[in-house]
Amino acid sequence: GNSVTQMEGPVTLSEEAFLTINCTYTATGYPSLFWYVQYPGEGLQLLLKATKADDKGSNKGFEATYRKETTSFHLEKGSVQVSDSAVYFCALGSYSGNTPLVFGKGTRLSVIA
């Protein structure tokens, strides 16, 4: 079945450091890929998405590229801020249909000033 593997946390970075959170997936067909973020005390928010191979999703300075050849969707940001401290979830689903999402375990990011 479909599955998502993302790097274990927690990740602690200094402000303005470069961030990479690795995510790889196993899926049949051509899934869509998502990064969700959960800020402290809040619900899950869609951060970015990519619906086909080589698509790059971007939002709030975060980027991730859908790499079919390596079945990956790594999240990157060039310069993190304290306000980026949150839990990040990689997820797989179908953007063309209403199907459940398959999530990774989540990576907690703490950014210190």
Add this chain to the structure above:
Amino acid sequence: EAGVTQFPSHSVIEKGQTVTLRCDPISGHDNLYWYRRVMGKEIKFLLHFVKESKQDESGMPNNRFLAERTGGTYSTLKVQPAELEDSGVYFCASSQASGPYEQYFGPGTRLTVT
């Protein structure tokens, strides 16, 4: 526009008791999903409603869990009787009937069974 809301935000009950969680989706969203995250593990799918019908309940762990969506609006998830392993955060999400099918999540209900 109001987002997905869930009630309560936190519930602490004893083993063997009953708890009912509620989810109000975004108005007009036909699709409603329940997910659960247990002890820092991955968020796992429980079930999916399309309007008032259960489209997929393959993720429901056992028959102690009962979900309803009367009238195709809000949904409830009842756990009866609760067990220790039911502790976790229960998320609800909704999406519209036609594309794009982005799922909007609620803040979750943290359930603690002691």
